[in-house]
Amino acid sequence: MKTFAELNFPGRLIAVEGLDGSGKSTQIYLLKRWLELQGLKVYLSEWNSSELVKTATSKGKKRELLTPTTFSLIHATDFADRYERHLVPLLRAGFIVLCDRYIFTAFARDVVRGCPPEWVRGLYSFAALPDLTFFFKSDLEVSLKRILEGRPQLKYFEAGMDLHLSSDPYESFRIFQGRILEQYLAMSTEFNFLVIDANQAVETQQAVVRELVTQRVSLANFNRDERRPAKPAAESLKKNKAEAPRQ
Amino acid sequence: MRAVVKNHIVVPRRTDRRFYGYGIPGVDLEQLAGKLIVVEGADGSGRSTQIARLVEWLEGTGHATVQVGLKRSTLVSEELEKAQEGNILSRTTLSLFYATDFADQVENIILPALKAGFVVLADRYIYTLMARDIVRGMDQAWLKNLYGIALEPDAVFYLNVPPEELVQRTFAKNAALDYWESGMDLGFSRDMFDSFMKYQTTIQNTFRGMQTTYGFTIVDGMRSADAINAELQKKTNAVLAGK
Numbered sequence: 001m002k003t004f005a006e007l008n009f010p011g012r013l014i015a016v017e018g019l020d021g022s023g024k025s026t027q028i029y030l031l032k033r034w035l036e037l038q039g040l041k042v043y044l045s046e047w048n049s050s051e052l053v054k055t056a057t058s059k060g061k062k063r064e065l066l067t068p069t070t071f072s073l074i075h076a077t078d079f080a081d082r083y084e085r086h087l088v089p090l091l092r093a094g095f096i097v098l099c100d101r102y103i104f105t106a107f108a109r110d111v112v113r114g115c116p117p118e119w120v121r122g123l124y125s126f127a128a129l130p131d132l133t134f135f136f137k138s139d140l141e142v143s144l145k146r147i148l149e150g151r152p153q154l155k156y157f158e159a160g161m162d163l164h165l166s167s168d169p170y171e172s173f174r175i176f177q178g179r180i181l182e183q184y185l186a187m188s189t190e191f192n193f194l195v196i197d198a199n200q201a202v203e204t205q206q207a208v209v210r211e212l213v214t215q216r217v218s219l220a221n222f223n224r225d226e227r228r229p230a231k232p233a234a235e236s237l238k239k240n241k242a243e244a245p246r247q
Numbered sequence: 248m249r250a251v252v253k254n255h256i257v258v259p260r261r262t263d264r265r266f267y268g269y270g271i272p273g274v275d276l277e278q279l280a281g282k283l284i285v286v287e288g289a290d291g292s293g294r295s296t297q298i299a300r301l302v303e304w305l306e307g308t309g310h311a312t313v314q315v316g317l318k319r320s321t322l323v324s325e326e327l328e329k330a331q332e333g334n335i336l337s338r339t340t341l342s343l344f345y346a347t348d349f350a351d352q353v354e355n356i357i358l359p360a361l362k363a364g365f366v367v368l369a370d371r372y373i374y375t376l377m378a379r380d381i382v383r384g385m386d387q388a389w390l391k392n393l394y395g396i397a398l399e400p401d402a403v404f405y406l407n408v409p410p411e412e413l414v415q416r417t418f419a420k421n422a423a424l425d426y427w428e429s430g431m432d433l434g435f436s437r438d439m440f441d442s443f444m445k446y447q448t449t450i451q452n453t454f455r456g457m458q459t460t461y462g463f464t465i466v467d468g469m470r471s472a473d474a475i476n477a478e479l480q481k482k483t484n485a486v487l488a489g490k
Contacts (some may be wrong), residue, residue, distance in 0.1 A: 047397055053344075056326040065322055069271050070347055074323070077343035084337035114272040122392035126339050181469045 003129045004091055011091030012217050013128075015102035017184065019177055020134030020158055021146035022198045023205070027136065028098050030206045031213065035096060040222040042096045045087060053078040068113035071157065075106055076123045083127055096222050103127055104191065108183035112176065113163065133191060134209060138198035140178055146172070185247055251403075256309035260489025261313035267373075268395015271350075274358060281361035282486055283398060285372040285463075286479075287454070288406030289447055290428050291416035292468045293475065297406065298368050300476045301483065305366055310487075313360040316370035320351035331427065342380050346393050349373065353396065366487075373397045374405075374461060378453040382446070383433065385423075401486045403463030404479055405454060412469065414440070 004013050014031070018024040028044065035042040057074050060066045066074065090097050103124045110120045148170060156162065159169040160176030188195060194212055196205050213219070264276040284301070302312050318324050326345055330336045335343065353394050360367050373394040380390055408416070417424060424439050426432075430446025431439065458465060464482065466475060 034361050053326070053340075056323040056347075060322050065351075065355075067271075067350075068273075069354065070322060073343060073347040073350050077340055077347055080340040080343050081336060084339055116269040116272070119269040119392060119395060121342075122389065123391075125389060126386075 001125065001127075003131045005131050007128055008246035009128075010060055010094035010221075011097060012131040012222075013087070013097045013099060013102075014090060014132045014134070014217075015099040015104070015130040015212065016134045016136065017104045017193070018106045018198060019138060019140070019143040019184075022136040022138040023146075023202065024134070024136040024198070025100050025172055026202060026203055027134070027196070027209055028100050030202075031209055032098055035205075035213075035219075035222075038219065039224050040096060041094060041218060041224050042098065042222070043090050044098045044100070045082070045090075047082075047101055050078070050081045050085075052206055061155070062149070064156055064159065064162070067163070067197050068110065068115050068162075071113060071114050071162075072106070072110040072120060072123070072173060072182055075110075079103070079106065079124070080126065094222065096217065099130070101135070102130055104133065104187060106178045107187060108161060111183055112160070112179045132213065133193050134212075135188060135193035135195050136198035137184075137195050140181055141176075142199060144177060148183065176244075249342040257487055259310075259364075259487045262401070262489050265399045265479045266395060267397050267399055268392060270398075271354065271396050272356075279358070279361040279398075280364040281366060283357065283361065283367045283369065283400040284483060284486065285369045285374075285400045285403040286406065287371055287374050287403060287463065288468060289408065289413050289450065290425065291413045291420070292406040292408045293472060294370055294406060296480060297404075297476060298370055300472070301368060301479060304476075304480055305483070311363075311365045312368055313356060313365045314368050314370065315352050315356050317345070317375065318348055320348040338380070338383055339383060342376075342385060342390075342393075345376050346396075349376065349394075350396055352458055353398070357398065363445070369400070372403070373399065374403070374454065374457055374463070378450050378457065381453050382430070382449050402482055403461065404482070405458070405463050405465050406468035406475070407451070407465050408468035410444050410451070413447055414443060 004011060014028075016024040016028045027171070032042055044234075055076070057078060060070065060074060087099070096162040102205070106124060107117070107120055111117050154169045154173055161169060161172050163176065165175040166172040168194055196208055198205065204229045259280070259282055263279060264279050266274075266276075286298050288294050295335065305312050317448065318327050323344060327348055330341065330344060357367050357369075377387075377390050377394060381387060414424075417428075424443050428446075428465075429439050429443040430449070431442055433442070433446065435445040436442045455465075457463075466478060468475065
C-alpha cells in the first residue's frame with residue numbers, strides 16, 4: 001500500500017484516529033481552521049454516509065441484523081462510496097483532505113469483532129494510505145469518562161453488544177474500547193502513526209499537530225490563489241489513476 | 248392389492264466442507280450436513296426452469312430444499328436495486344454492496360439451512376459477481392480475498408448458451424434487452440444489440456477462464472429442458488451419495 005504522495009496525487013490526506021472521547025475531532029477541526037485561515041485548499045471530510053448506504057446500514061443496525069462479516073462489508077461499502085466519489089476527486093484536485101477516521105478504524109473494529117485481519121486489510125486495499133496519520137492516544141479511563149459521564153444512550157453496535165462481552169451496555173463499551181485501543185497500538189508502528197498524547201491540554205496537542213504538519217507537508221503548494229500549470233500534472237495523473245487502486 | 252409405492256429415501260453422505268478463503272468467523276464447518284448446489288448462467292440460459300425442476304425432484308425424493316439468489320437479502324436488496332436504477336455507485340462500491348448482499352444470505356439462509364441438513368439451491372453465486380467485476384477491470388486478487396467468505400459448493404452447473412440464442416430467448420419473453428445484462432455501462436457500443444453480444448461473449452470467456460480455478464461443470468444449455476435436467480439430476484445424485 002502506498003500513500004497519496006507516493007502515488008503522485010497533487011493532494012494530501014491527513015487522517016486522525018483514536019478512541020471515542022480522545023478529542024481527535026476537536027483537534028482536526030482546529031487544524032482545519034488554521035489551514036483555512038492561511039488561505040489553503042482544505043476540506044474536512046465528515047464521515048457522513050451516502051443516503052443509499054445509510055438506509056441499509058441503519059436498517060441493519062436497528063434490527064440488529066448485522067454479523068461481524070456483514071458489519072464489516074457494509075462499512076467497507078460505505079467507505080468505498082466516500083472514497084471513490086469524494087476523497088479521490090478532492091485529492092486529484094489538489095486539496096488537503098482531513099479525515100476524521102480512516103481505514104484504521106475499520107481495521108481495529110472489525111478485528112475486535114473477530115474478522116480475520118488479512119481479510120479486512122484486503123477489503124480496503126483499494127484505498128491509498130494517508131500521508132499523515134495522527135493517533136490521539138488517551139488513557140482508556142479518560143476517554144471512557146468523557147463519553148460515559150452523561151450516561152448517554154449507547155447504541156447496540158457502538159457498545160459492542162453484539163460481542164456479548166457483558167449484558168450491561170456500559171461495561172460492554174468499556175471492554176470493547178479497551179480491545180480497540182489494543183488494536184490501534186498494535187498498528188501504530190506498522191502504519192507510522194504520529195502519536196499525540198491526548199491527555200495534554202487541547203492547545204498543547206494542537207501546537208504539536210501544527211508543527212508536524214508544517215514539517216511534513218509543503219503547505220505553500222496548496223494556496224488557493226496559486227494557479228499551477230495544469231497540463232503536465234494531468235498527464236502524470238492519468239497514468240497514476242490506473243495504478244492507484246489496490247497496490 | 249395396490250402396488251406399493253417405492254419409498255427409498257437416500258440420506259446424503261457427509262463430505263468435507265471448506266471456505267474459499269478466510270471464511271466467516273465462528274462457523275463450525277463440521278456442523279454443515281446439507282448440500283449446496285449452484286446453478287450459474289446468463290439470463291435466458293434456463294436457470295430458473297432447471298432449479299424449479301430440481302426442487303420438485305429433490306422434494307419428491309424426500310429432501311428439504313431452500314433457494315437463494317443474488318439481490319435477495321433483507322439487509323441491502325432494496326438499496327441495491329435503487330443503486331442500479333440510478334447507476335450512481337462507482338465500481339468498488341457496487342461490488343462491495345453485492346458482497347454484503349451475498350454475505351447476508353450466507354449467514355442468514357445458507358449456513359442455517361446447511362446446518363439443518365437442507366439441500367440449498369443457489370440461483371447464481373460468487374462466480375457471476377466475480378465475472379461481472381473482472382469484465383469491468385476489478386483486481387482479481389482483491390475479488391478472491393473478498394469472496395473468500397464463500398463456501399465451496401458441492402456442485403456448480405454452468406448453463407452455457409451462446410449469446411445469439413440468449414438474444415432470441417430474451418425477445419421471446421421481454422420486449423427489450425436489460426441495461427445491465429447488455430453491459431451498457433461498459434460503453435462497448437451505444438447500440439444495445441451490439442453491446443449485448445459483446446458483453447455476453449466477454450462474460451462467457453471469463454467464466455471459461457474461471458472454470459479451471461473453480462472446477463465447475465459446463466452444461467450444454469442448448470438441449471431440451473428434460474435432457475439438461477436429467478444430467479443435473481444424475482450429477483446431483485452423485486453429490487448426495489458423497490461423491
